[in-house]
Amino acid sequence: MSEFDELMRQKAVALKYNPDKNGAPVIVASGMGYLAEKITETAMEAGVPVYEDDSLATLLTQLKLGAEIPRELYQAIVDIY
Incomplete structure (x- = not known):
C-alpha cells in the first residue's frame, strides 16, 4: 500500500x-485522510492525549458533529480515560 493510500485510510475523532x-x-471534530492527520497533529500540539483504535474511530466517524456518543460506546470511551 502506498503512503497516500495509507494516509487516506486514517480516521480521527475529537471528543x-x-x-x-x-x-x-x-463529537467536536471528525475526519478521514488529510483532515484526520490535521486533527491528530493539532491535538498533539495542544497536549491533548491521542488514543489509537481503528474500530472505535470507525464507529465514531459515523456520528455527526455535535452528537453525544451513544450509550453503547460509553465503556469504550471510559477505557480510554
Missing part, C-alpha cells in the same frame, strides 16, 4: 466532555 452541559462526550 469533548463537559458534565455541566452534556450527558456524554460530544
Whole structure:
C-alpha cells in the first residue's frame, strides 16, 4: 500500500466532555485522510492525549458533529480515560 493510500485510510475523532452541559462526550471534530492527520497533529500540539483504535474511530466517524456518543460506546470511551 502506498503512503497516500495509507494516509487516506486514517480516521480521527475529537471528543469533548463537559458534565455541566452534556450527558456524554460530544463529537467536536471528525475526519478521514488529510483532515484526520490535521486533527491528530493539532491535538498533539495542544497536549491533548491521542488514543489509537481503528474500530472505535470507525464507529465514531459515523456520528455527526455535535452528537453525544451513544450509550453503547460509553465503556469504550471510559477505557480510554
